[in-house]
Amino acid sequence: MSEPKAKASCCSASRSHIQAAGDPQAEIAAPDLAIPHSGAHAVSQPMVLLQGGTFRMGTDSAEGFPADGEGPAREVTVSPFxxxxxxxxxREFAGFVEQTGYKTEAEQFGWSFVFHLFVSDELKASGVQSPPGTPWWLAVPGAWWRDPEGPGSDIGExxxxxxxxxxxxxAYQYCKWAGGRLPTEAEWEFAARGGLxxxxxxxxxxxxxxxxxxxxxxxxKFPIKNNxxxxxIGTAPxxxxxxxxxxxYNMSGNVWEWCKDWxxxxxxxxxxxxxxxxxADASGNRSMxxxxxLCHRSYCNRYRVAARSKNTPDSSSGNIGFRLAADAGK
Known part of the structure; x- marks a missing residue:
């Protein structure tokens, strides 16, 4: 297992990289993302109303990654949300699936990315693919939200x-069903800063x-040993x-969170x-x-509130999730 290059964007993996490498699932039809029900549904967690305001978004710090567009820092105003x-x-996503019968893209493609330390030696020996340059990500057949490490795993605890x-x-379809939406990047950063x-x-x-x-x-030592x-080692409550x-909670670390923006x-x-x-879709990627x-200062200190990353909207992995937002008054 090779060590990552400095400042590589290796905290997530793109489905397109596996498809380009000749994945047999590449030619399947685009997943049907329509859900049989939509509208406002109750979710178990209460929403926090933030009054909005003006804050300094982004960073000019040397810790930032200029290629990610973390700066220049500037004054930004967001409305209440x-x-x-x-x-x-x-548990919440299971309720959505139970009511709608929704099938995630990982299910429909038949695979998703799993970090190599969570994959059995037997499965590794079967020849699962990795994206170029990130051998710690494995395209595991049968990995999805209920079997996050692939067949034989579960979410029982x-x-x-x-x-x-x-x-x-x-994530978009869940938010639509729940009567909300994904937060914009500006809203996400405003919220993550917590007034600081x-x-x-x-x-x-x-x-x-x-x-x-x-x-x-x-x-x-990434990607070999996590003490x-x-x-x-994986997700936390x-x-x-x-x-x-x-x-x-957990606005830094735990899982990447999708935002509304391209x-x-x-x-x-x-x-x-x-x-x-x-x-505007300038890159084919949505923001996270x-x-x-999986983030570590030695290669990917993107757990800072100004940090940004991206992935294609059909990509999924064992470290990407989301949270719900809504316009004020809804």
């Missing part, structure tokens, strides 16, 4: 963990205040660790300063925020 305190859980193996398209302007993390500038872990990220000193100043490295230069939203349990 609702956001869930937690990422959507396995993870009902309160974030649902994973969810594509942007899947210009700080590195949702709680301040120190990663471990008083030596205490405040998020679920990688500890050890799990924060208590978790959605309400673990302390919330930020707005009462929101991804653009010129985001700060091309979007408005009031309720910015990247509506927050980092995941």
């Amino acid at each position: 609702y956001i869930s305190p937690y990422a959507v859980t396995n 993870r009902w309160n963990h974030p649902v994973v193996h969810i594509s942007w398209n899947d 302007n210009g700080k590195t993390y949702p709680w301040g500038d120190l990663l471990k205040p008083d030596g205490q872990h405040r998020c679920n990220i990688w500890q050890g 799990a000193s924060d208590g978790f 959605v309400d673990h660790y302390e919330p930020n100043g707005y009462g929101l 991804f653009s490295a010129d985001y700060h230069r091309k979007t408005n300063s009031i309720n910015p939203l990247q509506t 925020r927050g980092g995941s349990y």
Whole structure:
């Protein structure tokens, strides 16, 4: 297992990379994303109303990745909106599936990306594919949200963990069913900062205040050894660790969270300063925020609140989830 290159975007993997490598599933028809029911449905977690306001979005810090379009930092204003305190859980997503019969893209494609340490030696020996340059991601047949490590795994003790193996398209359909939407990048960052302007993390500038872990990220030597000193090798419960100043949990680490925007490295230069939203598809990718349990400072310190990443809207993996947002008044 080779070590990652510095600052490589290796916290997620794109379905298109496997298809381009000759995946036999590449020629299947596009998944049917229509759901039989839509509209406002009750979800188990309450929404937090944020009054909006003006804040400094992005960063000019040397810690940032210029290629990701983290800067230039600028003043941005967002209107009042609702956001869930937690990422959507396995339990909540199961309720959606039970009511609608929805099948995720991972199910319809027949595979999803799983981190190599969670895959059996037997399955590895069968010749599962990896995207170019990221051998720690394996395209595992039968991996989906109910079997997150592939056949034989389950979520029996993870009902309160974030649902994973969810594509942007899947997240969009859940939000539509729940009567909400995905947060914009600006809303997500405003919420993640918790009222602390210009700080590195949702709680301040120190990663471990008083030596205490405040998020679920990688500890050890990536991608070989995770000593799990924060208590978790994979996902953590959605309400673990302390919330930020707005009462929101796990805005750093745990799982990447899809946002409404299309991804653009010129985001700060091309979007408005009031309720910015990247509506044009300039890259074929949707935006993700927050980092995941696989992020480590040595190669991907994207668990900072200003950090950004991207993936194709049909991609899914064991470290991508989402949370619900809604316009104020809904």
